[in-house]
Amino acid sequence: MDGHGLIAWILIGVVAGFITGKLMKGSGFGFFMDMVVGLVGAVVGGFLATRLGLAGPGQQGLLMSIVIAVVGAVLLTLLLRLVSGGRIREI
16 A cells, blocks of 8 residues: 555545446446445556556556556456356445
8 A cells, every 4th residue: 555545545446436337338336336346446456557567556646546446447347247247236
């Protein structure tokens, strides 16, 4: 969690989930699940960005952190849709 505190990462994840819910075709997973996917997507995106040689999570500023989190959330959403066949509903 370099660069950003826990609250910032939660907000980044929530924003990423909201943006991902709007970007992805289909109805999304509902508000709550979109936020969870955004939070987990922030972790996935940070992990992938670090492995691809980009600066570590939180070291590129707030906007780039949101972009990385959205990319992670989009990838996670695609994976969830592939695995679940689109059966995940709003909780």
